[in-house]
Amino acid sequence: MPEEPFQLAVIVGSVRDGRFGPTIANWITDQARRHGGWNIDVIDLAEIDLPMGPPGFGGTPTPAATRALRTLTPRLEAAEAFIVVTPEYNHSFPASLKSAIDWHNRQWHTKPIAFVSYGGISGGLRAVEQLRLVFAELHAVTIRDTVSFQHARGKFDKDGKPTDPSGCTTAAKIMIDQLAWWARTLRDGRRTYPYTP
Template identity: 60%
Template sequence: MSVTDSVTDSAIGARAAGDAPLRVAVIVGSVREGRQGRAVADWFLATAAAVGPEFAFDVIDLAEVDLPLVMPGWGGTPGPEAAAALRGVSPRLAAADAFVVVTPEYNHSFPAALKNLLDWHPREWQTKPVGFVSYGGLGGGLRAVEQLRQVFAELHAVTVRDSVSLHGPWSGLGEDGTPRDAEVCAGAAKGMLGQLAWWGRALRTARAERPYGA
């Protein structure tokens, strides 16, 4: 095969990858009893379904992922318990083209379970876009999102500029987790998804054409 053939095949592969639906892992970050995170995630997914078929969603609910807090040393091998938990979540993160993190704000920050997931996976986020759906208090979870942006930057991920912020879950959300100001929140979700789609396709094509760090 000539160099020209190789370059052409690479370009064709990149175009094919660009046409496929974006695989988006939706991470539900709260594991607290009585949480509204799963209801908020369900509302987001229903809203996203109206955008069109360009996304394929995979919900990763951290209440169903039993990652231990104790980690092996850098380069070490996880124990049997951790290895079993990782088998259920790591391949799904690696396969994702993009992420949406659904997070509350706890004490001006994000949940420990979410940080634990990030720390267990130093490479799965690289060169992929991340969008946020946050909720909590008068700030709507925005302080949690600002801290997450710093963490994802360290993990070589790209966070999209616009996010979805749901204020006062005890009054701003219905019992089913649907925002009472549904039109405004749905508009924010569609705006964030538009940015996620642009970055997701651009970065997926870039990864296909040239591995990160090469």
């Protein structure tokens, strides 16, 4: 019997005007489709009006936050794996992404997370290193290999295609192969042994 496809959420982390994230998200989504084995849901945080910063312990979400969570939470819950597309802002990742992470908890548990980053000379890798610490606290598994773009706007043509696809396409395949391995392993684990954080 063929294996059931994995539910993959590609999260576009930046919500700034003029952001480049959707271009990179479209590219990595295409790479995942070519890989096969995924049902893909692209979650663009700019389309979800989630307030910055969750309520404190015992706090009640505002009506606006409740509406946003009705959109976002089931999609995160359904995902069996994630690719987070993040820029680097001031040596870290965007507040919009932190807010989306912090409004949730068990939705991240025992799920693999891969990263595609972009930025200046660092290619967004400092944002990724900080995200690894955050997701470890949420019982998620981060994938070792990443895809990163230094000075990303200069690496894509007007149609959103990499101008030199060989390196990034190879990196994407390695990362997605690892993500698929972890998605399969963790799915089997969740089905066999209940996870108690």
